[in-house]
Amino acid sequence: MTAPGPLANQLLALETALQTREVRSSDEKLRELLSPEFREFGxxxxxxxxxxxxxxLVAETDPNNNTTISDFSAEMLSETIALATYRGIRINQDGSRLLTNRSSIWRLDPDGKWRMVFHQGTATG
Known part of the structure; x- marks a missing residue:
């Protein structure tokens, strides 16, 4: 079932936040968004x-991630689990584009916060 619009927007905002240098450089902010059980296949x-x-992520030195999200969608897997899928588009310093299909599983924790428990990036083309 497709996630309701407000939840899809919230998950998009969380995914977008994870692309920012402000969040990626902060141990505290990453711990707010990622579950301790988090796993990733890069x-x-x-x-x-x-x-x-x-x-x-905290050790990254690139001041600008230059990654944008397109074709975002969110599906409910249960009342407290959502699957987000999208295409990540990274513009490299030389102007070339790196496309990656991405999927994330988000869980609504008992404290009322959505946290990512799994993420996968798959190269395209």
Whole structure:
């Protein structure tokens, strides 16, 4: 079932926030958005745990991620679990584009906050 509009907008805002340098450089903000059980299969094919990804993102040196989100959609998997899918478009410094299909599973935790529990990036083309 498609997520209601307000929830889809909220999840899009959370995904967008995770692309910002402000969030990616903050251990505290990442811990607000990512569940301690978080796992990721990255675009590279590597697997990451919560600690791996927090350490990696905080250490990033690129001041501008230059990634935008297009074709976003959200589907409810249960009353407290949502699947977000989208295309990530990164513009490199040389002007080339890197396209990645992305999916995230978000869970509504007992404290009323949505936290990402899983993410996968798949290279396109």
């Amino acid at each position: 675009r590279s094919g590597l697997a990451y745990t919560f600690d791996d990804i927090v350490t990696r």
